[in-house]
Amino acid sequence: MSPQSLTLPDAGSRTGAGTAPGRRRLLEIAGATAIAATYVFLVLTQPVEIANGPASFSALVALGGFLLGAVLLLVAVLPVLPTSTLVLMPVAIVLNVVLGQLMGSTGLPFYLDAIGTVLIAVLAGPAAGAATGVLGSIVWSFFNPTVLPFAAGAALIGFLAGLAARGGLFRRFYLAPVAGFLTGILAGVVSAPIAAFVYGGTAGLGTGAIVSAFRAMGDTLLAAITKQALISDPMDKAIVFTIAALLAYALPRRTTFQFAFVRRFRVLAGKLPADPAA
Amino acid sequence: MRLHPLTALTAACCAAVMTTAAGSWPLSVAVALAAVLLAARTGVAARVLLAAGVILAPLFLSLLVLHGLFFPEGHTVLAQWGPARVTAEGLGFALELASRTAACVLLLLLFSFTVSVPDLLTALAARRIPPQFSFVLAATLTLVPAMAERLEKIRQAQEARGLVVGRGLLSRLAAARLQAVPLVLGLVEDAGLRAQALDARGFGTTGPRTSYRQLQDPPAQRIFRATALLLAAAAVVLRLSTAWPAAVPT
Structure with a gap:
């Protein structure tokens, strides 16, 4: 009999214990495919749709496809996250809301409701970011059910923020807003069909005015909302990424370097502490 | 009923x-x-x-x-x-x-x-929904009021140290920073402690779990x-x- 280790297995080896990693990878791919396929399908079918009266066909496809994708991603990612990341997720979700309100009190015309998601993606990686986006949408829908269909967009923001952190974009301070800008473009484009087909417009009066302007020029609803998203979202996400970077650097390094993701990919600038466990 | x-x-x-x-x-x-x-x-x-x-x-x-x-x-x-x-x-x-x-x-x-959120969580756990999901759901819903309280305390503490929110944008941004950083730092610290406590109680292990709540x-x-x-x-x-x-x- 081989001698058994007396210490707890670390997060990396524990992750493989539950379900087969291959099946999990399959679920991730299925989730991403569901979201992408839904988007392509909606873009291809939308010109016929709006003239045909009620948009319930497209609404059902958009809701079903995006929610299915978000839930598949969540099922794939959630069981493999280490406890240190899991306990951070409620914090991130509440930060989304509270910091969003705090920044709202500065009078800037942005939503800034993804600061927590981006912060957790910087500290714990793309998978944690995507899971936080989906879970945050689910939890927040207890108070505001209209955010639930945007779960896939929130997952995309968390995932892309994690990829940017892994690629070292948070190491140089001027690169963080650039990463946010690019994320905003993609997230805005993916979320536009939800706004167009499920709600028929945007919730804000300011954004509604921009959509109206494009509609007055004769654009289809989806095109008008996509263009509006391309105006507001990249700016918003650039600010969110900057704030998340400011917060990550404001935290003491003893805290940030506790995260394996931060140590392994050298996410943040500065020298590694000699003994991160100390 | x-x-x-x-x-x-x-x-x-x-x-x-x-x-x-x-x-x-x-x-x-x-x-x-x-x-x-x-x-x-x-x-x-x-x-x-x-x-x-x-x-x-x-x-x-x-x-x-x-x-x-x-x-x-x-x-x-x-x-x-x-x-x-x-x-x-x-x-x-x-x-x-x-x-x-x-x-x-x-x-x-x-x-x-x-x-009733505890009932919902019990029902989800009985349906083999990952316990991580229930944890995040429950923790977030209980964290919202606790966090609002904490933010209020931080604001009071900073005001006692001389924080005055001026009219200008820079002043308001500085005020937001003075409140946001202690809030995030405290919550991340707390989360680290909670992770150790949860792991010590077998939160991360796989296998069957029992619940003390029963639902009809x-x-x-x-x-x-x-x-x-x-x-x-x-x-x-x-x-x-x-x-x-x-x-x-x-």
């Missing part, structure tokens, strides 16, 4: 799906009214209506301006000022979408304001759930199959 949380959740979701699939505004208005009546019966009408109003009012206004004035696909012009045209089709489209969203929002708010799940409610799910699926299939030839360009 108390409803099993999953029965309430299934009922709310299936009603929302069927309303969306039907896509007719009289039905949507009827469902919304039914949700308000049910809320009044359970005594949460004021909270549900307040929350729904905050969500729906800007959406309604935005829809009215957007589709009421600019609907290039409309033919029946009722009034016209320059580029803005009020069309019957546009107003109908706005009414359709506004009533549908209102019905769905009211149904889901009715569920979330009447459900009468057979009648199981049958109701199955029927509701079947009906919702039928409504979706019906809508997809009737709209398919028209919706897909050939």
